[in-house]
Amino acid sequence: MQQQISVITLGIQDLERSKRFYVGGFGWTPVFENGEIVFYQMNGFVLGTWTRQDLEADMRRPGLTAPGAFSLAHNVGSAGEVERLMARLAAAGGRVLRPADAPPHGGFRGYVADPDEHAWEIAWNPAWTIDKQGHVTFGL
Secondary structure, three states: OOOOOOOEEEEEOHHHHHHHHHHHOOOOEEEOOOOOOEEEEOOOOOOEEEEEHHHHHOOOOOOOOOOOOOOOEOOOOOHHHHHHHHHHHHHOOOEEEEEEEOOOOOOOEEEEEEEOEEEEEEEEOOOOOOOOOOOEOOOO
C-alpha cells in the first residue's frame, strides 16, 4: 500500500479565529471554505480546520478534546526563519509553547500552539531538503 496522507482535519472552536492564525500567521490561502470548514491545499495533501461539533457529528464521536498527543511540523529553509515565523504565528493568535533553540540532534526548532491548542513545531533541519513545491525529504 502507498504511504501517504490525504487529509488531516483539526477540530476547532471558532472558524474566523482559526483562519487568522493559518491565513494571517502562516500566510496560507484557503482552497475551500463554508460556515463550518476551511481546506488548505498543502504539498501533496489537504489540511482541514473544521468546527469541533461538526467534526464530532460527522465521526459520531462526541466529546473530542484538544490538544491531542501529537504535534504537526512546518519546516523552513533556515534557522533565522524559525523565530520570524513563530513571531508571526504568535501575532496571529498563536501561543509560543517552547521558544526556538538548538536540539541535541542539530537544527533549530520551537513550538507554537494554534488558537485551539494544536501544537506546531517550526523547524529548520540542515539535513532535510525542501523543494520548490514544499516537499520535505528526510535526510540524515
